[in-house]
Amino acid sequence: MKFGIDAGGTLVKMVKEENNQRFYSKYLSTEIEEVAEMLKQFPEAEVALTGGKATYLQSLIPQEAFQSIEFDATFKGIQTFLKQYQHPLENYIFTNVGTGTSIHHVERDKQERAGGTGAGGGMIQGLGYLLTGETDFERLVTLAAQGDRDNIDLKVKHIYKGDKTPIPGELTAANFGRVLHTKDHVTYSDADKLAAAVGVVGETVTTVSIHAAREFNAEYVVYIGSSFLGNDLLKEVVMRYTVLRGFRPYFIENGEYSGALGTLKLM
Ligand code: ATP
Ligand code: MG
The missing domain is CATH 3.30.420.40 (ATPase, nucleotide binding domain)
Known part of the structure; x- marks a missing residue:
């Protein structure tokens, strides 16, 4: 055994x-x-x-x-899973969204740490608690999935009112940046606040990953880590943002x- x-x-x-x-x-x-x-x-x-x-x-x-x-072990595990799932990759980025987030570049049989960010699963839990008082991870992510961050996050299209935007209008210009514009005519539910917290983590993780992907000319970003467990909203934000920025996301089953x-x- x-x-x-x-x-x-x-x-x-x-x-x-x-x-x-x-x-x-x-x-x-x-x-x-x-x-x-x-x-x-x-x-x-x-x-x-x-x-x-x-x-x-x-x-x-x-x-x-x-x-x-840890980094060698994680890489070995990812290679084992990719082989098992018959999804061979040679030059890629992998991003481990754990308590914190660690980003690595892989070229064939070599991995090298390419960066990281303090935005990760721990931030979802900590910021989530500060915003709503919720400590249970499952309840937190279930609630987040029901939220709407439209009134909380400022998008590029909000700034360029009606004008042609130099970058896609759907990109977030400022996470939480719309609050002072909307606060007098809307109330924010716990679900909305949690959706925005998951949003800022997902977008930060993706942005940093994509910079690494661009630097190393990699097409794929492989995402792993328990932060994605039952957290369809985080998955969706990361997937959508990775694709919007021109790269291909891949989530490994049991990747955590x-x-x-x-x-x-x-x-
Ligand atoms: P690190 O690698 O940074 O030392 P870790 O290995 O413990 O941390 P993971 O297990 O990959 O990190 O992910 C931890 C995150 O997973 C938590 O911050 C939380 O967002 C999420 N999570 C998923 N399920 C649970 C759970 N049952 N309880 C607490 N957190 C959970
Ligand atoms: Mg870990």
Whole structure:
């Protein structure tokens, strides 16, 4: 039995391989001690770790685990998934929208970090809480999907009232920039505020990714990370914005387990 575990800032992702079958599970990082208790039940298991809390998890378990660097593990996992899903790519960007966002360029069998942004899943949770008091991720994203950010975000077409726009009018000119124009005649629901929060994260992540794609002449941006889980709005914003800017988005099924799978495969 083999375990690949990516212990991240918010979630611990686990891949178990047994009899050629793969099982996926995840836990809150605040419950990492429970993950360790579970691993103690299988002292003979081979364990591979990665992620920011890997060394801490190692200190809690009896197995002498293999450890890999998070970026190498994530890359290995992505390559494994792309092969499995028969979607070969040679020159691409991958963007991991975790608690924070990390952006990488891949050329054949080499990955190199190309940048990042503090806008990511942690910002959706933190800003979402500040705006609405909601702490439950599932409720937060369900509500966000029902919102409308038209009265909150300022688009290019709003600035160029009726005039020809030098860039597409549907692009956001200023996230939250319309609020002071609309505040006297509209009320903003929690859903609207959350939609705008997801919007600013999605657009920031996409903008930074696309700059990397342009720099490295890549056609595809591969998006992974638990921030997309059940979060169709984030997916839609990222997809639409990537296409609008002239690149091709690709979302990997189970992609949030790339680090966990990758460290297992590197062992
Ligand atoms: P990092 O890689 O930055 O250390 P991480 O590996 O923990 O962090 P991910 O697991 O990829 O990051 O994504 C974390 C994000 O996923 C959260 O910030 C949140 O937006 C989202 N998320 C999805 N499901 C949940 C959940 N059940 N509880 C909390 N956050 C969730
Ligand atoms: Mg992570």
